[in-house]
Amino acid sequence: MMRKRFLSLIIVVIIFGLLPLKAEIELVGAGATFPYPLYSKMFAEYYKQYGVKVNYQAIGSGGGIRQLMARTVDFGASDAYVDDKGIKKFPAPIVHIPIVAGAVVIIYNLPIDSHLKLSPEVLADIFLGRIRKWNDEKIRKLNPDIELPNKDIVVIHRSDGSGTTFIFSDYLCKVSSEWQKKVGRGKVLNWPVGLGAKGNPGVAGLVRQIPGAIGYVELIYAKSNDIPFASVKNKKGNFIVPSLESVTLAADVPLPDDMRVSLTNTDSKYGYPIAGFTWILVYKDLANCGMSREKAKALVDLLWWMVHNGQKYATPMHYAPLLEKAQRKAEAIIKSIEFEGEALIK
Amino acid sequence: MRQDNLFNLALYFGGFVAAMIIVIMFGILFKGSVLSIKNFGIHFFFGEKWNPPMEKFGLLPFAVGTILTSIFALSLSLPFAISLAVSLGIYCSRGIVSNILSYLSDLLAGIPSVVYGFWGLFFLVPIVRNLEIKLGIMPFGVGIFTASIILAIMIIPYMSSMIVELIKMVPRELVEAGYSLGATSFDVVRKIVFPYIKSGVISGIILAFGRAFGETMAVTMVIGNVNSVPKSIFSPANTMASIIANEFPEASSGLYLSSIVYIGLWLFVITFIVNLLGNLIIRKFRAGENEF
Numbered sequence: 001m002m003r004k005r006f007l008s009l010i011i012v013v014i015i016f017g018l019l020p021l022k023a024e025i026e027l028v029g030a031g032a033t034f035p036y037p038l039y040s041k042m043f044a045e046y047y048k049q050y051g052v053k054v055n056y057q058a059i060g061s062g063g064g065i066r067q068l069m070a071r072t073v074d075f076g077a078s079d080a081y082v083d084d085k086g087i088k089k090f091p092a093p094i095v096h097i098p099i100v101a102g103a104v105v106i107i108y109n110l111p112i113d114s115h116l117k118l119s120p121e122v123l124a125d126i127f128l129g130r131i132r133k134w135n136d137e138k139i140r141k142l143n144p145d146i147e148l149p150n151k152d153i154v155v156i157h158r159s160d161g162s163g164t165t166f167i168f169s170d171y172l173c174k175v176s177s178e179w180q181k182k183v184g185r186g187k188v189l190n191w192p193v194g195l196g197a198k199g200n201p202g203v204a205g206l207v208r209q210i211p212g213a214i215g216y217v218e219l220i221y222a223k224s225n226d227i228p229f230a231s232v233k234n235k236k237g238n239f240i241v242p243s244l245e246s247v248t249l250a251a252d253v254p255l256p257d258d259m260r261v262s263l264t265n266t267d268s269k270y271g272y273p274i275a276g277f278t279w280i281l282v283y284k285d286l287a288n289c290g291m292s293r294e295k296a297k298a299l300v301d302l303l304w305w306m307v308h309n310g311q312k313y314a315t316p317m318h319y320a321p322l323l324e325k326a327q328r329k330a331e332a333i334i335k336s337i338e339f340e341g342e343a344l345i346k
Numbered sequence: 347m348r349q350d351n352l353f354n355l356a357l358y359f360g361g362f363v364a365a366m367i368i369v370i371m372f373g374i375l376f377k378g379s380v381l382s383i384k385n386f387g388i389h390f391f392f393g394e395k396w397n398p399p400m401e402k403f404g405l406l407p408f409a410v411g412t413i414l415t416s417i418f419a420l421s422l423s424l425p426f427a428i429s430l431a432v433s434l435g436i437y438c439s440r441g442i443v444s445n446i447l448s449y450l451s452d453l454l455a456g457i458p459s460v461v462y463g464f465w466g467l468f469f470l471v472p473i474v475r476n477l478e479i480k481l482g483i484m485p486f487g488v489g490i491f492t493a494s495i496i497l498a499i500m501i502i503p504y505m506s507s508m509i510v511e512l513i514k515m516v517p518r519e520l521v522e523a524g525y526s527l528g529a530t531s532f533d534v535v536r537k538i539v540f541p542y543i544k545s546g547v548i549s550g551i552i553l554a555f556g557r558a559f560g561e562t563m564a565v566t567m568v569i570g571n572v573n574s575v576p577k578s579i580f581s582p583a584n585t586m587a588s589i590i591a592n593e594f595p596e597a598s599s600g601l602y603l604s605s606i607v608y609i610g611l612w613l614f615v616i617t618f619i620v621n622l623l624g625n626l627i628i629r630k631f632r633a634g635e636n637e638f
Binding site for chain 1: 395396397398399400467471472475484485486487488566567570571572573582584588591592593594595596597598599
């Protein structure tokens with residue numbers, strides 16, 4: 001008797017499990033880990049306001065791009081834009097929509113109180129293994145007020161593939177021809193010197209442990225963990241302390257229409273030079289993704305909301321929101337998204 | 347009769363599925379690495395460079411790192427594992443001390459590897475760094491040496507619990523005969539127990555080796571993740587499992603991704619060879635046991 005009742009209970013549960021309770025729209029995305037905290041917040045708010053569920057998996061930018069290419073997700077997210085060669089590998093045209101900007105900061109383990117000042121040349125030389133001691137003349141020249149110890153510099157870099165590494169190496173490529181030739185840019189590099197650690201916490205942990213260490217992490221990570229970071233000389237010759245304002249200002253440059261742009265070594269006068277956008281990637285014609293028209297409309301509405309009302313969640317979480325001109329470009333891109341050749345937002 | 351047949355069929359089916367999974371895994375790994383095999387062939391194994399931006403890939407730094415850490419870990423843990431097993435199996439095989447000891451060693455096996463990694467990073471690494479400062483080498487603290495110690499601690503319970511079980515399987519009569527002839531416990535262990543369980547101990551060691559070989563998380567956290575062939579036991583290095591864990595999520599280009607899968611294929615093949623060698627050794631010892 002008992003057994004029979006149990007069995008019927010199971011059957012009932014299975015039947016209810018198979019039947020969707022309500023025909024709710026659920027969007028699925030995957031990609032970058034860097035904007036994950038912000039996206040979770042945005043999607044939770046969006047669900048509260050509009051009842052559209054968004055399931056975002058932070059599997060890494062590369063994974064997001066792969067998933068979008070395989071059409072297993074509705075949108076991908078990446079910290080590095082897909083280059084022309086990569087775009088050709090997609091079965092159909094895709095577009096990049098910038099959501100927020102982030103920055104990479106240089107952290108160090110030195111017994112000093114003020115911000116260390118670094119120039120692009122010195123930074124490249126340190127990461128190339130040319131400058132090996134903290135009291136090297138080139139560093140002392142930039143920091144005349146700081147007593148620098150006669151200590152070995154220990155370089156700490158990311159061991160896992162990362163958009164942070166991409167932005168950092170993209171910057172070094174622009175400021176050092178030697179770096180460009182010897183190392184290049186990428187999410188993973190063949191580092192000339194140093195130790196690798198996994199994730200921002202890994203790098204920050206090793207830097208904190210090893211006296212004389214230098215490394216790079218995302219601005220939000222350094223901010224929320226109170227790790228001291230260096231100010232970096234930008235293209236216009238100003239030493240810029242990384243902050244949300246100076247990162248937002250980095251985007252104050254002429255922007256291309258497709259928004260596939262690198263913000264590193266910015267021409268902006270008060271912009272921090274090691275910054276970049278993070279993008280959401282979708283097919284230009286959403287019918288290519290095998291989604292219904294209704295779902296496509298929901299996705300476009302979500303994107304529109306993210307570059308407008310959603311922006312207000314960025315600053316409290318230490319992400320740099322879009323400047324108005326970046327917002328205008330993003331609007332134009334979202335308007336260009338189609339479903340079977342028909343625009344979804346007019 | 348019919349029931350028996352059905353049972354047999356079910357057994358065959360289960361076994362077949364397990365075997366097929368291995369074959370399918372090999373097939374998928376092979377398919378994923380075709381691009382890299384075409385590009386690098388066997389030279390992949392001897393390639394010393396791992397340079398994703400320039401699309402040059404080689405396995406050697408990781409193969410050396412993996413083999414060094416595993417062998418070093420094994421030799422570090424062996425004396426501890428055997429003494430733990432002998433004390434639990436013979437010297438104090440029951441009572442409260444034995445219970446506590448065996449409980450603790452089981453607990454050691456159950457700790458997630460990321461916890462070992464954290465412990466290593468915050469406890470072991472500073473100690474190794476101090477040692478390195480005293481020895482006058484670059485005080486990284488992370489590297490092959492540290493990773494080997496962590497691995498050694500992780501595999502002790504695997505080896506020891508297996509050896510304890512084996513010791514308990516030694517026929518009582520043999521052991522008691524030894525004692526009645528006036529042998530000390532030490533003599534009994536050396537002359538009766540160990541010759542009897544030799545082959546089992548070897549397979550325990552191989553099992554532990556396999557565990558050390560494939561361990562990813564804890565190793566990644568303390569090995570330093572440097573993709574070049576290590577120069578000394580204190581050098582930071584990288585292992586095959588940890589390079590896969592590190593770089594797979596972000597790998598997007600074809601050749602790069604394929605090379606990472608190719609590492610997986612090599613890991614698969616090497617594990618297979620180690621197991622095969624282990625089986626051969628066991629068979630050889632079994633032959634010896636029959637004479638005994």
